Amino acid sequence: MEDPPPASATRRTRERYEQLVREAKKLCASCPLFTDCLFSAVAEHDVTGFVAGTTAAQRRSMRNLLDVEVQADDFDQLAGARGTRRPVSHEEVLRLRTQYPNDSLESLAMRLGCSLSTVKRHLRRARRGQSPATKAPRVRPEVSAVLDAFDTVVDQPSPRSGSTRVA
Numbered sequence: 001m002e003d004p005p006p007a008s009a010t011r012r013t014r015e016r017y018e019q020l021v022r023e024a025k026k027l028c029a030s031c032p033l034f035t036d037c038l039f040s041a042v043a044e045h046d047v048t049g050f051v052a053g054t055t056a057a058q059r060r061s062m063r064n065l066l067d068v069e070v071q072a073d074d075f076d077q078l079a080g081a082r083g084t085r086r087p088v089s090h091e092e093v094l095r096l097r098t099q100y101p102n103d104s105l106e107s108l109a110m111r112l113g114c115s116l117s118t119v120k121r122h123l124r125r126a127r128r129g130q131s132p133a134t135k136a137p138r139v140r141p142e143v144s145a146v147l148d149a150f151d152t153v154v155d156q157p158s159p160r161s162g163s164t165r166v167a
Helices: 011-030 034-044 056-066 090-099 105-112 116-127 143-154
Strands: none
Touching: 011 034, 034 056, 034 143, 056 143, 090 105, 090 116, 105 116
16 A cells, blocks of 8 residues: 555556545544554654554655755664674764774775775864864754644645545
8 A cells, every 4th residue: 555556557556545545544534542553653753654544755845845865774783793884973083083093994894894985084074174064963853743734735636646634
């Protein structure tokens, strides 16, 4: 249910999809956890699939309206599995370069567990007097704002079909 069927799909397939969407929206609308689920899916976690009566595309539209940015959950990290590469901070690269001034850049990359190009990029920025831009933290939306965004995005008629509203 994540994506509607393509325009080339049979009429029966499109009608079945619309029926499933209506049923799912009806179930979500009657759930006592709907508001919490919607808020979490829009403002806290980037989840996939049909959640709180919304598709992933609808939740992206709601985040755009609310100026909310949510990172996808890193399930490998949550599970304790970590690859060989990891994000490193600018300050960490500069600290290690100062601590080990005679080490090669390859050696620093190995110490940091990152790529050589990452080390070079951070050192170039330091030479130019640039530091990575720090974004001002975005204000977390109120639940009422998320519900208003839901009404704006989800209650609009679909461009491919007739109006499909949450019951």
